[in-house]
Amino acid sequence: MGVQQNMNFLVVDDFSTMRRIIKNLLNDLGYANVTEADDGNTALPLLKNGNFDFLITDWNMPGMPGLELLKQVRADKRLARMPVLMLTAEAKREQIVEAAQAGVNGYVIKPFTAATLKEKIDKILATQSASAA
């Protein structure tokens, strides 16, 4: 568990207030390394050139939406297995299915609670380490 606290998170959302909330929640959970990006377009180069362990992204963003970012991540050899959690107000069944088919690991609907965020992150990490074992 101690090793995981050093994980590098990338939080992508076009609203700075939401990025700040998520960053605070992650800090409270013990994850101190949190980087922010305001769009899929700014996030992708950060992911490609960086060393991130977990991506949390919104869907509805003006430049590159979250679904497209997810697809780009899954299409990149180095990034393909990165845990991706979608955190969005988009709540239509078809959208959730589309995200799942594109390879998202978790989907949280806004408004959300701190407990839900923790639960989904823990679940994704547990699944990852189970499949790695």
Next chain:
Amino acid sequence: MSEATDGNMLTEVRKVASDLQTALERFSIDSKLVDLAQHQVPDARHRLAHVLRLTSEAAHRTMDLVEQCCPLADRTAREAERLIELHKAAGQEQCSAPMAEFLQHTAENMGAVRGNLAEVLLAQGYQDLSGQIIRSVMTLVDELELALRELLRITQAEEPRPASAAPRRDRMGPVVPGIVNGSAVSGQQDVDALLSDLGM
């Protein structure tokens, strides 16, 4: 098709086109429409953008204060707990009942305060959700403005009578930078000065 039928259809089409042209001309000369396109709709966009800014600033300000309060609450709780432990170790007689009670309550209350601060932080999520809705309305307003301008261009509107200025309304609501607000004062000091001049 026969030539006669062609001829009839052409006449019909010409008539419809002429009726449409007349209707559009009547439509555009209405000064209200020009006012909408040139003032009210762009104003609406400015107002919505201003709302986005206001809510963002307020939410960030709230989070600044929450982030300042959290360590204060944590430290107070820790110090209360430390004192409780010290008193336990030293023996009950060292600490009066009211003091012991105070320390216990402090530790518990700071826990509650910390929990509430976390909820306040989370509640700032309203700015994102309301902001997304406002942005989609702004897109609609942009499209409306384009459509109106195009309509006016097509019908080559003359200057309407009477000449339109910024809309005069008795109640303007909050001051929005960039929108003409007529006789609005610019702060509490101005209000006080004005009332003072009136003898209040």
